[in-house]
Amino acid sequence: MKGYIHSTESFGTVDGPGVRFVVFFQGCPLRCQYCHNPDTWAVKRGREMTADELLEEYERNKTFYRGGGITATGGEPLLQLPFLTELFQKAKERDIHTCLDTSGITYREKKAEEFRELFQVTDLVLLDIKHSKPKGHEELTGQKQDHVLEFARALEDTKVPVIIRHVVVPGITDGEEELLELGCLIGGMRNLKGLEVLPYHTMGESKYKALGMSYPLQGVPAMDSDGAKKAREIILRGIRNVRNKK
Numbered sequence: 393m394k395g396y397i398h399s400t401e402s403f404g405t406v407d408g409p410g411v412r413f414v415v416f417f418q419g420c421p422l423r424c425q426y427c428h429n430p431d432t433w434a435v436k437r438g439r440e441m442t443a444d445e446l447l448e449e450y451e452r453n454k455t456f457y458r459g460g461g462i463t464a465t466g467g468e469p470l471l472q473l474p475f476l477t478e479l480f481q482k483a484k485e486r487d488i489h490t491c492l493d494t495s496g497i498t499y500r501e502k503k504a505e506e507f508r509e510l511f512q513v514t515d516l517v518l519l520d521i522k523h524s525k526p527k528g529h530e531e532l533t534g535q536k537q538d539h540v541l542e543f544a545r546a547l548e549d550t551k552v553p554v555i556i557r558h559v560v561v562p563g564i565t566d567g568e569e570e571l572l573e574l575g576c577l578i579g580g581m582r583n584l585k586g587l588e589v590l591p592y593h594t595m596g597e598s599k600y601k602a603l604g605m606s607y608p609l610q611g612v613p614a615m616d617s618d619g620a621k622k623a624r625e626i627i628l629r630g631i632r633n634v635r636n637k638k
């Protein structure tokens with residue numbers, strides 16, 4: 393089986409624990425207004441690679457990956473579910489730590505069994521919750537939120553450890569109500585291992601220009617680290633509210 397791969401990074405340090413081999417999958421059904429990788433959106437493009445070829449790349453630098461492992465990100469890796477599962481199965485045969493960075497958007501109950509196969513070989517999920525409210529989610533990404541929440545429940549049922557990621561964009565995802573709601577959504581998850589609040593940056597703007605696309609967040613300033621810190625505190629308050637009720 394072959395997958396469509398946008399690119400790989402040999403020394404990733406921000407997508408999962410330790411130093412990691414990061415595989416950027418090609419194709420994404422979302423259109424997040426703040427996306428800084430619009431070049432990963434188109435499906436069936438990029439380099440066609442087998443899982444073995446990717447793992448050979450990993451093996452070339454494997455001494456660096458002690459305490460790290462392999463991360464699948466994108467784009468949206470779940471768009472290529474059979475290939476992703478094969479890659480992680482082969483990684484686990486070599487005792488490599490596997491991490492999936494995803495929005496969960498492609499989850500469907502009717503494919504629950506296929507997803508379970510993936511979960512069995514996934515050590516950690518970085519789940520990007522784009523917006524806590526259904527309307528906000530649709531406006532920000534162009535897709536409904538429901539499947540993301542179903543995916544989160546499936547991860548909880550199968551006890552896959554999860555770190556929640558949330559990008560804080562001024563005027564869009566930094567409202568107190570939205571952030572508290574996010575805390576409430578995730579506070580009850582028994583598999584919650586962490587929270588990463590990522591400040592929005594404008595570095596993607598030049599990519600849009602180079603691709604001849606208009607930038608959806610033109611004029612929206614980057615989020616400073618203080619703003620991201622405050623946002624994190626509000627989400628944590630929401631988590632505590634839920635846990636104190638239990």
Ligand code: SF4
Binds near residue numbers: 422424432467
């Ligand atoms: S899920 Fe990621 S790759 Fe897809 S549009 Fe959103 S930010 Fe971009």
